[in-house]
Amino acid sequence: MDFQNNGPEMASEEQRFAPSQDVREHLVVVGNGMAGCRAVEELLARDKDRYRVTIFGAEPYVNYNRIMLSPVLAGEKSFDDIIINGRDWYKDNGIELIAGDPVTAIDRAARTVTSQSGRTVGYDKLLIATGSDPFIIPVPGKDLPGVISFRDMKDVDTMLAAAEAGKALGGGNAVVIGGGLLGLEAAHGLTLRGMKVTVIHLMDTLMERQLDEAAGWLLKSALEGRGQTILTGANTAEIYGDGKVEGVRLKDGREIPASLVVMAVGIRPSTALAREAGLEVNRGIKVDDHMVTSDPDVLAVGECVEHDGNVYGLVAPLWDMCRSLADGLTDRHSGYRGSVTSTKLKVAGLDVFSAGDFSGGEGCEDIVLRDASRGVYKRVVVRDDRIVGAVLYGDTADGGWYFDLLKREEDVSEIRDLLIFGQAFASGGGALDPKAAVAALSDDAEICGCNGVAKGQVVACIEKGACSLDAVRATCKASASCGSCTGLVENLLSVVLGEDVQSGPKTLCKCTSFTHDDVRREIVAQNMRSIPEVMQLLHWSTPDGCSSCRPALNYYLLCALPGEYQDDQQSRFVNERMHANIQKDGTYSVVPRMWGGLTNPRELRAIADVVEKYNAPMVKVTGGQRLDIFGIRKEDLPAVWADLNAAGMVSGHAYGKSLRTVKTCVGSEWCRFGTQDSTGLGVKIERMTWGSWMPHKFKIAASGCPRNCAEATIKDFGVVCVDSGYELHVGGNGGIHVRATDLLCKVSTEQEALDYCAAFIQLYREEARYLERTAPWIERVGVDYVKRRIVEDEAGREALRSRFLYSQSFSQEDPWAQRAAGADSELHQHLEPPMPFGAIAAE
Amino acid sequence: MTDWIDIGTLADIPQRGARTVRIAGQKEIAVFRTGDDHVFALVNECPHKKGPLSQGIVHGHSVACPLHNWNIALKTGEAQGNDEGCTPTVAVKQEGGRILIARPASLKAAA
Numbered sequence: 035m036d037f038q039n040n041g042p043e044m045a046s047e048e049q050r051f052a053p054s055q056d057v058r059e060h061l062v063v064v065g066n067g068m069a070g071c072r073a074v075e076e077l078l079a080r081d082k083d084r085y086r087v088t089i090f091g092a093e094p095y096v097n098y099n100r101i102m103l104s105p106v107l108a109g110e111k112s113f114d115d116i117i118i119n120g121r122d123w124y125k126d127n128g129i130e131l132i133a134g135d136p137v138t139a140i141d142r143a144a145r146t147v148t149s150q151s152g153r154t155v156g157y158d159k160l161l162i163a164t165g166s167d168p169f170i171i172p173v174p175g176k177d178l179p180g181v182i183s184f185r186d187m188k189d190v191d192t193m194l195a196a197a198e199a200g201k202a203l204g205g206g207n208a209v210v211i212g213g214g215l216l217g218l219e220a221a222h223g224l225t226l227r228g229m230k231v232t233v234i235h236l237m238d239t240l241m242e243r244q245l246d247e248a249a250g251w252l253l254k255s256a257l258e259g260r261g262q263t264i265l266t267g268a269n270t271a272e273i274y275g276d277g278k279v280e281g282v283r284l285k286d287g288r289e290i291p292a293s294l295v296v297m298a299v300g301i302r303p304s305t306a307l308a309r310e311a312g313l314e315v316n317r318g319i320k321v322d323d324h325m326v327t328s329d330p331d332v333l334a335v336g337e338c339v340e341h342d343g344n345v346y347g348l349v350a351p352l353w354d355m356c357r358s359l360a361d362g363l364t365d366r367h368s369g370y371r372g373s374v375t376s377t378k379l380k381v382a383g384l385d386v387f388s389a390g391d392f393s394g395g396e397g398c399e400d401i402v403l404r405d406a407s408r409g410v411y412k413r414v415v416v417r418d419d420r421i422v423g424a425v426l427y428g429d430t431a432d433g434g435w436y437f438d439l440l441k442r443e444e445d446v447s448e449i450r451d452l453l454i455f456g457q458a459f460a461s462g463g464g465a466l467d468p469k470a471a472v473a474a475l476s477d478d479a480e481i482c483g484c485n486g487v488a489k490g491q492v493v494a495c496i497e498k499g500a501c502s503l504d505a506v507r508a509t510c511k512a513s514a515s516c517g518s519c520t521g522l523v524e525n526l527l528s529v530v531l532g533e534d535v536q537s538g539p540k541t542l543c544k545c546t547s548f549t550h551d552d553v554r555r556e557i558v559a560q561n562m563r564s565i566p567e568v569m570q571l572l573h574w575s576t577p578d579g580c581s582s583c584r585p586a587l588n589y590y591l592l593c594a595l596p597g598e599y600q601d602d603q604q605s606r607f608v609n610e611r612m613h614a615n616i617q618k619d620g621t622y623s624v625v626p627r628m629w630g631g632l633t634n635p636r637e638l639r640a641i642a643d644v645v646e647k648y649n650a651p652m653v654k655v656t657g658g659q660r661l662d663i664f665g666i667r668k669e670d671l672p673a674v675w676a677d678l679n680a681a682g683m684v685s686g687h688a689y690g691k692s693l694r695t696v697k698t699c700v701g702s703e704w705c706r707f708g709t710q711d712s713t714g715l716g717v718k719i720e721r722m723t724w725g726s727w728m729p730h731k732f733k734i735a736a737s738g739c740p741r742n743c744a745e746a747t748i749k750d751f752g753v754v755c756v757d758s759g760y761e762l763h764v765g766g767n768g769g770i771h772v773r774a775t776d777l778l779c780k781v782s783t784e785q786e787a788l789d790y791c792a793a794f795i796q797l798y799r800e801e802a803r804y805l806e807r808t809a810p811w812i813e814r815v816g817v818d819y820v821k822r823r824i825v826e827d828e829a830g831r832e833a834l835r836s837r838f839l840y841s842q843s844f845s846q847e848d849p850w851a852q853r854a855a856g857a858d859s860e861l862h863q864h865l866e867p868p869m870p871f872g873a874i875a876a877e
Numbered sequence: 878m879t880d881w882i883d884i885g886t887l888a889d890i891p892q893r894g895a896r897t898v899r900i901a902g903q904k905e906i907a908v909f910r911t912g913d914d915h916v917f918a919l920v921n922e923c924p925h926k927k928g929p930l931s932q933g934i935v936h937g938h939s940v941a942c943p944l945h946n947w948n949i950a951l952k953t954g955e956a957q958g959n960d961e962g963c964t965p966t967v968a969v970k971q972e973g974g975r976i977l978i979a980r981p982a983s984l985k986a987a988a
Binding site: 576577578579580581584585603604605606607608609611612616618619620668860861863864865866867 | 882883884885889890891892893894896897898899900905908912913926927928929932933934935936937941943944946948
């Protein structure tokens with residue numbers, strides 16, 4: 035991860051108002067986190083010129099989304115992905131950022147703050163947004179190296195380092211103390227990073243503040259199913275270790291060895307600075323409805339405050355507070371009235387939702403739905419015909435609806451019978467109309483939890499002209515982080531715009547809202563390593579995809595992680611799975627490789643023998659100058675391959691989205707017009723490129739003179755040899771839409787022809803969409819683009835070439851030889867019922 | 878009364894894949910194992926052009942025929958979407974770690 039660009043940051047170079055002459059009131063913000071910066075954003079949205087703003091941050095970074103530290107730990111996002119406001123935001127708004135230098139004192143009489151480095155800055159208005167501190171339970175050993183909290187980027191770095199160190203030893207042990215949300219996210223991330231994780235939780239069920247017992251139990255068994263050890267009702271006595279942490283001892287004497295202990299038992303408002311400054315502090319810094327503390331010139335916002343006796347540790351109330359605060363600072367009168375909170379979470383990829391009070395008790399009725407086989411549990415708590423609480427596990431789609439009913443205190447007696455089945459059912463009909471559902475939400479219903487965007491804001495943003503998903507993402511940030519609300523935003527777009535939705539680029543398939551390009555980009559950006567991981571992180575709408583997306587994802591992962599990705603056979607089309615071409619009668623045809631179209635008696639004899647031995651009804655010369663043996667039964671394939679292998683022949687990959695053939699003419703060796711050795715060059719190209727997987731089938735040809743007998747100008751990559759060298763052609767296609775190639779460039783040596791060929795293939799492999807041949811790809815991106823990347827950018831070409839060759843170092847293994855040697859032999863065989871039915875089956 | 882034929886264990890079939898079973902005088906049967914370890918059995922022929930369904934990509938509780946990409950519901954054998962047609966299903970159950978398929982009716986008399 036690269037944090038360097040975001041490192042300690044001092045005054046921005048260009049400010050719209052130089053501080054010395056700036057006569058505006060000076061707002062100093064202590065805290066560069068989510069609350070502090072959001073408050074400034076709200077203020078700027080109301081009156082961008084009213085205050086001169088200076089922000090102090092303890093961490094050496096720009097404003098980032100602390101909630102998203104879990105995905106960073108889990109390797110799903112990079113630090114850059116979780117930045118809320120980058121350097122430009124500070125600069126464009128004339129905000130001075132003093133990062134990596136925490137404020138250590140407030141002098142209210144002099145109206146100044148002083149930072150750790152000794153800097154003293156005067157203020158007219160001061161905003162304290164110091165958030166909260168992790169709670170460290172006072173057990174022996176809590177200060178040992180290796181004991182950390184899970185609060186900031188530094189903690190994430192420590193965890194990553196521990197996981198890395200553990201890897202060298204075959205997976206280290208980690209203990210997470212605390213089975214709340216934060217603890218479970220830490221545990222999940224560490225598990226994904228390869229550590230063996232034990233979660234120690236004091237209470238009897240996990241996340242007892244958000245979930246009832248039943249849901250907590252479901253969560254526990256799901257996490258155990260993923261290899262974590264969960265100890266509930268477990269009380270930590272001591273963290274032991276000599277000089278650094280070595281393990282945790284429980285009160286009952288059990289010892290759990292660990293090289294890393296993450297303490298995630300809770301947080302408490304960070305109030306020390308306010309307390310020392312003599313402000314009124316109870317559990318948090320006391321504030322009024324406009325977030326003003328006991329000093330009228332000092333405000334406070336976020337997790338560090340206490341409003342009306344309540345302290346909040348969730349993001350939604352924070353947005354509410356920031357709005358009221360900004361109203362107050364710009365002489366508007368709204369006033370914060372407290373927040374009812376809901377939690378919609380993905381804990382370790384499991385959907386969990388809770389809202390309101392679900393403790394039950396007198397006068398409360400519980401409506402419960404359990405569907406054990408689907409892993410779904412829903413509980414709605416109703417008092418006096420109004421929803422007062424809800425817990426959902428496994429299927430949280432209706433969370434927003436329940437929460438909306440709860441906040442509006444709506445009478446649900448009319449729909450009580452159907453309430454538990456969700457909005458679609460309860461609103462009558464039973465047919466699911468997601469658009470009606472989103473249309474029915476109130477304006478302040480939260481759409482995007484990551485960025486705190488309510489329905490009203492999304493609608494306003496669409497009405498101001500954002501008429502595509504991307505535009506909404508760019509304008510109000512809804513759906514711009516984790517993407518789980520993408521469907522909601524799309525439905526809102528069509529509700530608001532009617533028919534006028536600009537449909538974006540086509541999605542990869544019906545299972546996802548992402549396009550091919552999105553998916554490819556995210557696979558690389560989030561370093562995804564398996565198909566299930568992609569489907570999980572990108573919120574696939576089907577359990578295991580479909581016959582369109584699975585082969586595409588398999589290819590994208592294979593291309594992104596050469597030598598590392600474990601190929602998924604079941605996500606390959608039958609031809610690639612069986613290494614032969616399926617024909618209309620269910621038999622297969624087999625094409626051995628004949629390098630550059632050359633063959634010899636030994637190979638021909640082997641082919642002839644195979645044809646006789648297996649009664650192949652037909653042999654045919656293919657368009658790419660190879661021999662195709664038809665009518666081979668699935669059961670006979672391994673034996674056919676073994677015979678062909680024995681004659682030195684390997685698979686021609688005629689069945690794959692891969693390099694098929696390199697067609698040649700005889701060139702200078704025999705032809706009276708030939709200018710170069712096109713046959714020899716064709717063999718060299720085929721030796722370099724065989725075995726490579728591609729977005730689609732890929733054909734090459736090399737012609738020895740401009741008469742072009744190998745038809746190189748309708749191939750994906752073609753070489754036409756001329757007196758002075760080699761013309762390189764790309765993007766040809768002899769298929770349904772015949773397309774002649776574009777001339778890429780001319781080179782003078784055979785080696786250059788090979789190098790350009792490798793670079794071109796790799797560019798196509800990395801950037802084309804699955805099942806897009808070079809012809810439509812080049813028409814889409816433009817041949818000039820390809821020239822820029824391959825011809826003009828020498829370093830880029832070399833990088834592409836070496837990535838191709840690196841990938842080839844893993845892929846040039848003959849799949850036939852592996853099968854002939856017995857790999858996956860059962861795939862070629864029928865299941866055999868045991869006797870006596872076996873006897874019947876044997877006819 | 879149904880006769881059940883033991884054809885092996887779940888592990889004999891690749892997840893999201895299929896194996897075939899041959900019984901004398903009968904059409905070949907494809908036995909599918911889904912991602913969530915349900916097992917289904919169908920005659921190994923697509924209702925469209927007799928493509929071997931056992932070689933298709935299994936997704937959810939459906940299989941895509943390898944010849945022309947028709948989607949067949951594993952439970953009912955019916956073609957999905959705009960396509961029409963149905964492949965005969967064969968009753969199948971898992972018992973004590975074994976997979977059993979119902980012996981096709983025409984064999985009953987013979988046995």
